[in-house]
Amino acid sequence: MVNFEQLTVRGLRAYEVGRLRTASRVALVLVPATLVCLLEARTRESCACLAVLLLGLTVWLRWRDRTGFDAVTTGLLAGSIPLVAGLVLSRLDLRCGSLDTAPLCTAFSVLVGAAAGVVIAVREARRQGRFVGVAAAASVSVLAASLGCLRLGIASVLSVAIGIAVGAAAAAIAQCRCR
Amino acid sequence: MNQVERKTIHEAMVRLADGDRSAVRALLDQLWPVLVLFVRRGVGHEQDAEDVAQEAFLRICSRIADFDQTRDGLSWAFGIAKYEVMTQRQRRRRHREAAAAAELALLQDPNPTQEAALLDRDLLRALEHALGTLTPEDRQLFASSAQAHSATVRKRRQRALERLRSIWRRLYGEL
Numbered sequence: 001m002v003n004f005e006q007l008t009v010r011g012l013r014a015y016e017v018g019r020l021r022t023a024s025r026v027a028l029v030l031v032p033a034t035l036v037c038l039l040e041a042r043t044r045e046s047c048a049c050l051a052v053l054l055l056g057l058t059v060w061l062r063w064r065d066r067t068g069f070d071a072v073t074t075g076l077l078a079g080s081i082p083l084v085a086g087l088v089l090s091r092l093d094l095r096c097g098s099l100d101t102a103p104l105c106t107a108f109s110v111l112v113g114a115a116a117g118v119v120i121a122v123r124e125a126r127r128q129g130r131f132v133g134v135a136a137a138a139s140v141s142v143l144a145a146s147l148g149c150l151r152l153g154i155a156s157v158l159s160v161a162i163g164i165a166v167g168a169a170a171a172a173i174a175q176c177r178c179r
Numbered sequence: 180m181n182q183v184e185r186k187t188i189h190e191a192m193v194r195l196a197d198g199d200r201s202a203v204r205a206l207l208d209q210l211w212p213v214l215v216l217f218v219r220r221g222v223g224h225e226q227d228a229e230d231v232a233q234e235a236f237l238r239i240c241s242r243i244a245d246f247d248q249t250r251d252g253l254s255w256a257f258g259i260a261k262y263e264v265m266t267q268r269q270r271r272r273r274h275r276e277a278a279a280a281a282e283l284a285l286l287q288d289p290n291p292t293q294e295a296a297l298l299d300r301d302l303l304r305a306l307e308h309a310l311g312t313l314t315p316e317d318r319q320l321f322a323s324s325a326q327a328h329s330a331t332v333r334k335r336r337q338r339a340l341e342r343l344r345s346i347w348r349r350l351y352g353e354l
Contacts, residue, residue, distance in 0.1 A: 015200070
């Protein structure tokens with residue numbers, strides 16, 4: 001005879017393990033990105049810290065519920081724009097610390113950040129629980145962008161974060177007005 | 180099963196896939212009767228049916244995060260249950276084969292007559308001849324007396340055995 005109480009508990013345990021396993025698959029995307037970031041000796045420790053933080057946040061969000069799961073996908077997709085842009089810029093050996101290039105770096109960071117923000121707003125507009133989803137996606141996006149922009153300096157990281165916030169807010173407002 | 184029940188099961192699965200932990204009990208209550216019925220038909224063995232249904236339910240819970248909500252939940256659950264049924268059938272077949280081999284070993288006479296010994300020797304010679312026509316890799320599989328723990332080794336052994344059977348049939352006719 002089946003004990004339903006026991007089976008429910010076992011089912012719940014299997015469910016949590018399964019969710020964690022599915023959530024952990026995000027590492028397949030994050031680990032290669034982190035390895036690329038770790039190639040730069042100057043920012044290695046900060047990059048490792050950010051990567052651990054990003055991995056922890058994404059796994060937790062994906063494990064929690066569907067909203068978190070979708071927010072991580074959106075966040076990583078949006079965050080990949082500044083991440084790749086940051087990596088390309090650092091390959092070009094641009095010194096963002098100097099007075100000549102700082103405004104250019106900041107403007108560029110805000111611009112790619114805003115592009116990421118628009119992606120977040122557009123994708124999350126289709127889902128329910130929008131504010132939570134947008135906030136989670138933006139957090140993931142900022143962390144992912146930081147992996148690429150860290151070597152350009154803290155000003156770049158902050159500019160990207162501001163860009164993401166501004167882009168997401170502007171796109172959300174524009175969508176609200178359109179309806 | 181009517182469409183309403185089917186939809187209720189699907190909705191419980193969607194809730195669980197979305198992260199609503201309280202839906203486990205609801206899913207168990209709604210899915211259990213149909214799951215047991217499905218498994219019972221597949222296993223054909225009353226005692227094993229509930230065990231297999233439990234395994235299937237745990238597997239469904241463990242994989243529900245990957246559930247595609249555009250698909251029918253019940254069909255998806257039955258897909259997993261079917262796999263569990265097949266696994267159980269394989270387990271039973273292997274168990275039967277092992278039991279038959281053990282029975283055969285018990286039936287063997289420890290003091291055979293001269294005629295039986297002669298027949299055994301002929302049979303052994305014929306088997307050595309058939310084994311000789313196999314590839315060295317296949318022979319190696321039979322030579323290792325270790326238990327085949329991995330599914331790959333078991334599968335390779337099974338295929339080598341099938342090849343040996345076909346060679347035997349070609350040389351000496353039907354078994």
